[in-house]
Amino acid sequence: MNKEEFLTNMQDVLQTEEDLNYETVLEDLDEWDSLSVMATMAFLEKNFNIKTTMKDYKEMKTIGDIAKKAGL
Amino acid sequence: MIQFTKEQRFIVTGASSGIGEAVALRLNELGASVIAIARNEERLLGMKTKSKHPENIYIEIKDLAENIEQLPSYVKELKDKYGKFQGLANCAGVGRILPLKSIDFTEMQKLFNINYFSPVFMTKGFTDKRNNNGKGSSVVCIASSGGVHCDPGMTEYAGSKGALIATMQAIARELAPSYIRVNCVSPSLISTNMADEISRSFAEGKYPMGIGKPQYVANTVVFLLSKQAEWITAQNYIIDCGAI
Numbered sequence: 001m002n003k004e005e006f007l008t009n010m011q012d013v014l015q016t017e018e019d020l021n022y023e024t025v026l027e028d029l030d031e032w033d034s035l036s037v038m039a040t041m042a043f044l045e046k047n048f049n050i051k052t053t054m055k056d057y058k059e060m061k062t063i064g065d066i067a068k069k070a071g072l
Numbered sequence: 073m074i075q076f077t078k079e080q081r082f083i084v085t086g087a088s089s090g091i092g093e094a095v096a097l098r099l100n101e102l103g104a105s106v107i108a109i110a111r112n113e114e115r116l117l118g119m120k121t122k123s124k125h126p127e128n129i130y131i132e133i134k135d136l137a138e139n140i141e142q143l144p145s146y147v148k149e150l151k152d153k154y155g156k157f158q159g160l161a162n163c164a165g166v167g168r169i170l171p172l173k174s175i176d177f178t179e180m181q182k183l184f185n186i187n188y189f190s191p192v193f194m195t196k197g198f199t200d201k202r203n204n205n206g207k208g209s210s211v212v213c214i215a216s217s218g219g220v221h222c223d224p225g226m227t228e229y230a231g232s233k234g235a236l237i238a239t240m241q242a243i244a245r246e247l248a249p250s251y252i253r254v255n256c257v258s259p260s261l262i263s264t265n266m267a268d269e270i271s272r273s274f275a276e277g278k279y280p281m282g283i284g285k286p287q288y289v290a291n292t293v294v295f296l297l298s299k300q301a302e303w304i305t306a307q308n309y310i311i312d313c314g315a316i
Contacts, residue, residue: 015200031201035246 001047006067013043022064044070074298076104078128080205081157082297083107083150085136085194086164088115090264091214094286095161095293100125102294107154110164111135130154136164137186140193147197156205159297160198162191162213169225180228187232192239195254199247207251212296213240214289215308217260221316233258237308244306253305255296259289260312281313 001009007020014031018024026032037057044050048070060066076082082099086092087108096106096119105128110116116131123129132150136143151157165187191213198204198211218226219233237256244254261275262284275283289311295301296309310316 015202017202 001070001072003067003072006070006072007063009043009047010040010063010066013039020063022062022067024063025061026063026066027061040066074102074294074300076102076158076298078103078105078125079155080159081105081107081154082159082161083109083147083157083194083198084161084163085109085191086162086214088112088119090163091259091262091286091289091293092161092163093119094290095163096129097123098287098290098294099161099297100129104128104158105154106130107132107150107157109134109136136190136194137182140185140189143190143193144197144200147194147203148200151203157198157203158205158209160194160211161293161297162194162211163293164190165214167216168229169223170228171225172227175227183228184232184235187229188235188239191236192243195240195243199243199252199254201250204252208253208299208302210253210297210301211240211243211255212293213254213256214293215240215256215258217258217310217312217316219258220308220310241306241308248305253296253301255301255305256308257289257292257296258308258310258312259284260310260315262286262289279313279315284311284313 011020014029014036016029016031018029041052044052050070052069082104084092084096084106087096088110096108100106101124107130108116108119109132113133120126120129120131166183168183195211213236215237216233218230219237222230240254240256247254264286292309292311296304
């Protein structure tokens with residue numbers, strides 16, 4: 001998955017109509033709630049085999065931070 | 073009085089016969105546009121000729137038991153074609169009465185595909201907020217009174233419908249903060265092609281008001297899809313003239 005595909009996939013994970021970029025602030029998205037965090041956890045595990053915890057998400061501020069966690 | 077506009081689009085699965093047909097016709101009669109999905113084009117066209125406003129009925133031929141994983145993308149394709157949806161009525165389903173000793177895993181999986189997995193993944197597609205009208209959008213699934221109180225021989229059927237009722241309740245609670253409502257309607261024996269001779273023989277003498285008609289169920293479905301039901305979610309309505 002390249003950086004572009006990651007953004008498209010995140011749009012589906014969050015089911016958002018917003019155009020996402022690496023600077024998008026998670027807190028600014030209406031969709032960013034606890035269920036979306038769980039959806040993101042499942043997405044990272046399924047596609048990158050990376051396990052994250054709720055604690056990780058407290059430190060993440062932007063979409064770029066999630067991408068970094070995925071190793072992109 | 074329930075009224076819809078033609079800008080309010082509803083997806084109805086299993087729309088070529090039985091309860092699905094009755095739901096499609098009733099929604100259309102009340103002014104809504106209907107995207108009618110079924111496998112059989114001829115029967116869908118037959119339904120369309122019975123409708124009051126055939127210009128607001130859009131036919132889609134599709135086997136919803138195939139490529140279930142892709143159903144959310146299919147709903148998106150429909151949205152791109154028609155516009156966002158107001159509601160989804162999951163009416164497609166199959167019935168089967170078979171004793172436990174005769175059930176077969178592969179056949180049971182096929183039944184779960186159409187009765188359980190398909191409506192769940194259609195609902196996943198519909199409730200994606202990019203595909204619906206937001207607040208007030210609504211889903212209704214046709215489950216069965218057998219999902220709550222079952223008779224012998226319903227191992228497969230009751231299992232699929234009971235699972236559907238429980239899952240839709242979970243989905244309803246997840247989506248309530250977005251004001252998207254999800255309910256089930258659970259009829260008992262209804263006079264359709266699906267109700268074969270065996271089911272009828274089981275029903276003998278059980279229904280004080282006689283065997284049900286698809287319209288009885290359709291009226292409840294349409295109510296739940298309408299604004300009149302705006303505070304109702306996570307419910308399962310049993311329609312069985314008190315037979316249980």
